[in-house]
Amino acid sequence: NAGVTQTPKFRVLKTGQSMTLLCAQDMNHEYMYWYRQDPGMGLRLIHYSVGEGTTAKGEVPDGYNVSRLKKQNFLLGLESAAPSQTSVYFCASNLQGAETQYFGPGTRLLVL
Amino acid sequence: AQKITQTQPGMFVQEKEAVTLDCTYDTSDPSYGLFWYKQPSSGEMIFLIYQGSYDQQNATEGRYSLNFQKARKSANLVISASQLGDSAMYFCAMRGSGGSYIPTFGRGTSLIVHP
Numbered sequence: 001n002a003g004v005t006q007t008p009k010f011r012v013l014k015t016g017q018s019m020t021l022l023c024a025q026d027m028n029h030e031y032m033y034w035y036r037q038d039p040g041m042g043l044r045l046i047h048y049s050v051g052e053g054t055t056a057k058g059e060v061p062d063g064y065n066v067s068r069l070k071k072q073n074f075l076l077g078l079e080s081a082a083p084s085q086t087s088v089y090f091c092a093s094n095l096q097g098a099e100t101q102y103f104g105p106g107t108r109l110l111v112l
Numbered sequence: 113a114q115k116i117t118q119t120q121p122g123m124f125v126q127e128k129e130a131v132t133l134d135c136t137y138d139t140s141d142p143s144y145g146l147f148w149y150k151q152p153s154s155g156e157m158i159f160l161i162y163q164g165s166y167d168q169q170n171a172t173e174g175r176y177s178l179n180f181q182k183a184r185k186s187a188n189l190v191i192s193a194s195q196l197g198d199s200a201m202y203f204c205a206m207r208g209s210g211g212s213y214i215p216t217f218g219r220g221t222s223l224i225v226h227p
Contacts, residue, residue, distance in 0.1 A: 035217075040121075042203060042219040058214075090157065099145060099164075101215065103157035 002026055006091050006104035013081045013111045021076040021107050023091030030096045032074040033058075034066060036087040037106075043090065049074055050096070081111045114139045116204050118218035125194045126226050132179070133189040133221045135204030144208050146187040147215070148178065151201040160202075163187060194225045 007022040023032065030051050035043040045058030047066040055066045063085060065077045074093075078085060088108050092101040115138040125131040137146065148160040163171045163178045171178045179188040187206075191198055204218040 040219060042118075043205075043217040045214065045216075048214060088155070092157075099162045100147065100159045102159075106155050 004091055004093055004102050004104040006089075006107050008107060009105065010108045011110070013078075013109065015082060015111060017081050018077070018079050019081065019109075020078075021089055021091075021109075023074040023076070023093075023104055024072055025074075025091075025093040025102070026072060027093065027095075027102065028071070029093035029098075029102070030071075031094050031101075032068065033092045033101070034064070034074065034076045035090045035092065036060065036085075037090060038087050046076065046089075081109075083111045085109065086111045114141070114144075114206055114208055114216040116206055116216050116218035118204055118221050120221045121219075122222045122224070124224050124226060125191075127196060128193055130190060130192045131194055131223065133191070133202050133204075133223065135187045135189065135218060137185050137187060137204075137206050139206065139208055141208035144206055146178065146180070147205040147207075148176070148187075148189045149203045149205065150198075151203065151220070152197075153200070157203075161189070191223075196225050196227060199223060199225045 004025045033048040034046040044060045049055045049068040052071040067075045088106050091104040094101045117136045144165045146163045150158045161173045161176045163180045175192045177190045201220045203220045205215045207215045
């Protein structure tokens with residue numbers, strides 16, 4: 001039982017490049033989330049999903065897209081990376097109605 | 113809309129002393145949950161404690177307790193007998209009701225425990 005895993009752990013991009021962050025969970029959780037964490041800002045929700053094939057926007061969705069083709073995976077895409085997207089990205093998941101979320105270890109992204 | 117406010121950007125405490133980290137919230141949901149997470153320097157998010165809005169008693173988990181004052185809309189975290197390993201960022205969060213589970217996080221409080 002690996003919990004929530006994120007790939008990659010660290011990435012450097014040039015402005016305008018694209019990339020996909022992968023989140024995988026093996027706990028059969030319905031809900032999955034992508035957050036970004038910036039200094040002094042806490043965690044801000046980018047997008048979330050309440051089930052396979054469904055996604056919704058969070059607080060800061062601009063510049064990101066997501067897909068949930070399989071229940072266990074939640075992908076976060078950056079089509080044209082910008083320096084403002086330099087951040088630490090966390091994926092999380094939980095069962096519907098559960099008391100707590102399970103977090104992945106984070107992905108550190110640097111956009112030059 | 114939900115809002116979480118943590119007014120203490122940084123806190124210092126002596127080892128073995130107790131410390132209270134403040135959290136106030138705002139929501140129009142009649143039913144909600146409040147959480148605290150710890151983020152050490154290694155970066156992972158660690159769940160500490162949960163309080164439901166209808167729970168009659170304050171939640172406790174080992175050295176952690178949540179001082180829930182519903183009328184004041186506060187959910188302060190109390191850490192008793194602080195240890196050096198408690199040095200970390202602490203985040204307060206809440207989720208509302210309404211069929212979804214979309215948490216809102218505060219900006220965090222940095223706790224440093226001095227020997």
